[in-house]
Amino acid sequence: MLSLLGLFLVKGRPAAGQDLPTAAPTGEEVPPGAAEDSEAEGSDTLVADRPEVEAEDAVAEPETAEPELETPEPVGxxxxxxxxxxxxxxxxxxxxxxxxxxxxxxxxxxxxxxxxxxxxxxxxxxxxxxxxxxxxxxxxxxxxxxxxxxxxxxxxxxxxxxDPEFDRKLNVDTPGRPSVVLVVGVNGVGKTTTVGKLARVMVAEDKDVILGAADTFRAAAAEQLTTWGSRVGVPTISSDVEGADPASVAFEAVDKAVEDEYDVVMVDTAGRLQNKANLMDELGKVKRVIEKKSEVDEVLLVLDATTGQNGLNQAKVFSEVVDVTGIVLTKLDGTARGGIVVAIQKQLGVPVKLIGLGEGPDDLAPFETESFVDALLEE
Known part of the structure; x- marks a missing residue:
């Protein structure tokens, strides 16, 4: 039987004839157990989208039509x-x-x-x-x-x-190595979906991207992320064991990105309540383990704009644990509550870098101060 670690990924978009996930089943959050610290190396992780097998182990599969890749919408x-x-x-x-x-x-x-x-x-x-x-x-x-x-x-x-003086540019152009983006946030804010949408933004900017499915506690989270990536030819590294060590999966994703010289690696993490100390400690561990291989360039905190002032409490706790560098504000298309942008930035000194205003796959864009204010005051 093939070892899971015998599955490797070839950089780039899927080859002709390769099957890709076509559905993203939803699932309920599974309460994680207390994860013990372990070395990142040696974990069983699954590299989605481009498995290679030895000739003697290959199983003949019927030929299928190559899935048509989607073209993400330009940022402008x-x-x-x-x-x-x-x-x-x-x-x-x-x-x-x-x-x-x-x-x-x-x-x-x-x-x-x-x-x-x-x-x-x-x-x-x-x-x-x-x-x-x-x-x-x-x-x-x-x-x-x-x-x-x-x-x-x-x-x-x-x-x-x-405050237009904030640097709102995503730090995804690090020379000589892949840029590492860690995405965090509480349950239910659309974090995994945001990672998938952000991958589309990167592809639209001609970047080679790889995803890490470090949310190992929610059923189908890895499948959901894999499906988002496969639509635009972006591969995903995940574990085939539910509840596996998230830090190990994150490390494997970054390791693969470095090995195959990707431009950007984005790591999705489990949604966790900010008042659960053990889970916040585990998130800190994910970041520390990644840093054994590479510096983390961006820590994006996904917040739901409709939570209002409650989002500030979430932001403060996450910032203390993983040093948040930017905010992704989703669901800003509800009521006229755009002032949350000001409140978050004033409280944390961290800029809103991306906003989401819809459910579509390309409904995520960079935040621009003057355009935002003009939209607020449009008659």
Whole structure:
């Protein structure tokens, strides 16, 4: 019988005739046991998509048609489409503020309504009070009631709050070795899906990508990730044993990326509740084991925009464990709660680097400050 470790991967897109996963069955979270520290080397991992076997062990398979690979949407097209969606989903946010600020008389009651609108948008108390105080002073000094001028003042102050000085570029261009991206987050935020969508972004930018399915505790997580990758010719390394050591799988993925000179390796991790100390310790272990082979260049924390201020608590704990370098904000197409972008960045000093505004495979794009603010204030 073939050893699992006898399965190796050939860099690139799948060869003609190779079968690829076509479905991503869903599964419930399986509570992980306490994982013991072990050496990363020697774990049983499965390298999905390009197994090679010795001639004497090969089993004749009927010829099948080569699956047609999908072509991911270019980043520029994504940005235009996502902005249009953001305009639609946040229209009330912009209209409410502009209507209040363009009244003939802006008294204390009006300013109270403005504060309430901003707080409802999850801007956060500190940022809300700072923005309102600044606007009150500027409107008073200029004495302008012109709606367009008031809108311009609001736009300027919002851009300052969102902070365009952050470096929002993904660090995926490290010379001489693959860039290593670790993706973390709690259960239910769409983390595995985000890894799959981000792989499509990388492919659209002509990068050779390999995925590591280190979420070994959720049934079908590896299959789901493998399916995402196979659609665009991106291979996945996973374990065939549910509940296997996640750190070992992560190490094998990075090791393979280095060996075959991939541009980027992205490691998906198990969704874990931030108040479970043993699970957070295990996440820290995954990062330490990866660093035996290579530096981790990006730690992306996936947050659900609809969780509002609760997302801040998640972000703080993860940041303490794995030094988060960027935020991926999903489900921003719900209510007008775009202020969570400001709240997260102000609390952590970490930029939002990517946003998701839909369920489609290409509904993920880089975050751009001015486009985001303009969409918030679009009428």
């Amino acid at each position: 097209t994504r940005l235009a489409r996502l902005r249009a969606r953001l305009v639609k989903s946040n229209n009330i946010f912009g209209k409410s503020l502009l209507a209040l600020l363009s009244q003939d008389k802006i008294d204390d009651d009006v300013w109270d309504e403005i504060e309430e609108t901003l707080l409802t948008a999850d801007l956060g108390a500190d940022s809300t009070f700072e923005l309102v105080e600044t606007l009150r002073e500027r409107v008073k000094v200029e004495g302008s009631k012109d709606p367009e001028r008031v809108k311009a003042l609001l736009r300027e102050e919002l851009i300052k709050l969102v």
